[in-house]
Amino acid sequence: MEKREKFSSRIGFILISAGCAIGIGNVWRFPFVTGQYGGAAFVLVYLFFLFALGLPIMVMEFSVGRASQKSIATSFQTLEPEGTKWHWYSYFGMAGNYLLMMFYTTVAGWMISYFFKMLKGDFVGKNPKQVEAVFGELLSKPEVLIFWMLVVIVVGFLICSLGLQNGVEKITTVMMSCLFLVILVLVIRSVTLPGASKGLSFYLVPDFQAMKEQGIMKVVSAAMGQAFFTLSLGIGAIAIFGSYIDRSYRLTGEAVSVAVLDTLVALMSGLIIFPACFAFGVRPDSGPNLVFITLPNVFNEMPGARIWGALFFLFMSFAALSTIIAVFQNIISFAQDLWGWTIKKASIFNGILITILSLPCALGFNVWSHIMPFGANSTIQDLEDFIVSNNILPLGSLVYLLFCVTKYGWGWKNFSEEANAGKGIKYPEWTRKYVTFILPLIVIFIFIQGYIDKFK
Template structure:
């Protein structure tokens, strides 16, 4: 089966950026910025994007373009005979399905809130009514199911038209609209009365505030956000590398996509933080910032119905761009592994994802008693923990090791693929850092994530979960060291 290709470089950049740009940019980044001291946090975040995010993204793109396969078959295509790298595909396959099991629910929330904002539900609403609206949505199973299924159906319909006719065409329009809406909202927020203090907080580094929070906490927060913002580790970016031609070097494209992703995150801060200061609201309010704090701002703002509708339309586009990108990854698994047609794969994946999304949807109402990560946790928390704290970092570790180890794809093959085409070249002298420094950073992020998650649950619970973490880490390392015994014996002789 002939491999599809993007119709243009712009299409590749916007679709790949659309995958990277998601809820983490417009939800998590602004409240982390508020929590960790504003501009000082941003500077450290940008540094880690440069020294860690871009190199890992380049590795994932390289495996995709070098293999012309999805993660389901990429390692088999590139690995030396007799090695165990192909087992890494399960991180990508399981991770992509798990991500869509809860991300579709969040996308449905955004879609529903966009509808509510257009309808004017928050106009003149009291803070108690805005807070109650979010709780009412979570407890209403039919509403949650409807909006989750709707965004799934729309996403798979787009994918059914193929790469150029569906995904690339729709994403170009959607991303252009997203960027335009962001600029309009940011300009409006900046000129709100009282927004000046928020702008200073956002743009002028306050290292004293950083010291209050704790330098170590700020650095780790920035490092973690830089790592997770690009959606690297489960093959969601690899698939678009497999559709890319060889006219441009991969480093230049990764820099462009990272810059676009960062622009969206920074603009989201310009929308939210000055508005918070203008209305006397704490910008470090946490995850509730989007669904409770922000609607309260729009409820008190002149023309709030229009601005609220635009804001949640922007959020819907950000979520939907990631959903469509990962749906394409799921569809490609069946096409590469089983030889299915796109049409058959779309139908099967649509049914599977809708069914698999239901535990998360019902976890806030009918199945709310299931709290596997402790009191007050939900099924979504468990799914997010498995993906964000496990599969993303472990998958990224696998890509870096595969591209640098001699028994993997190897540094020379990696460099040849990355530097083919016009544009920025990946420097060969950074091999020690990529081969040893980045894996060390990833392992630290991975283990620290476990510690932070379970340190408050007692020594026994923490020890048990850290053992789980080490077993999963051992799986990746085993893939990177394992040789077929028969092949090894022949080489010894």
């Protein structure tokens, strides 16, 4: 059994945990959901829920990881009271990591392929119809999708196979620093476009009338869902990094740092996208198409289109890869914790396994496009996303929550002792009633609401 590696620095831990949370949810889902639900008013509701819902559960996941020094594969087994069955959830949690990667690797491949398309100037001189056709053409070619998916898988596992400090920590730290640098350059470019001020006011000045028109409950439910999913909670992807840190710092402060970085990236994505959309008269609520169809049209209007477009998709690729590296690290640690495998063996085995498991998503847009799990125009990716986002993440978060607050699990006393070991912000004792009685009901509400939204 290899000795468990530790992070070499606290900043490495915070950046990697943030990298896990910062993903396509921030830079792709957040702007289009914000666009759909009326801009600034939605952002305020989202921020409230991020700290009221996401933060306590993140502290709990970190605590379970640090106290057990294990991944989700064996952490519940290590901490649960004798005779209880909390470890049954481990199988679902592990499955959640694999399922997430079954479609995430394909979407990350789109980002990287668009980076190269922008560099080559594939969109230059194309009208909006032709820009849309480029995305359609990408999806229609299985060999192209599989090629980029393989690039993502190989890069991810190569980085993880170098070890925690030399691979994951070093490379993620560089990547996250570049991500913040690129995002800053893009924000400055976007807010200085002629006509950007309309987009800024849509994004930064709350219009509660727009919120009323959408229906307050609808906006609240969307904000709760986004706050919940953006932090990748419930599948042990956050807990794993708790298992690599010592007890010098309290976990509430660490979770706040991660949540703030995660939110910063989401908010700055909006600062790139909304001013640019309004500057060129493009609707900001064009849904999932926003990144691959709407934005290339926006970049085409700018002087230096190739540079700005390539920078944007570089930033998107970094965001996607940071999550992939984090989840791959978690997946590798399952094999280490369960069977004592070496990093190299676990990397090769899982690299092959995830390649096979990712094929249905890539083929679902072309060869297997006749498989429509949710009716017309739905894809295999929609099914995989639904199982993870609407089922495993909320139910997994509920398991972590109940495990930490009830006497039938690890219990409040053990949880708060672990969370408060070290120096920094203390986990507030007064929240005990809220996280024990109210928060579980909110998580159940999000779970049910997800089904209502999907099938109504």
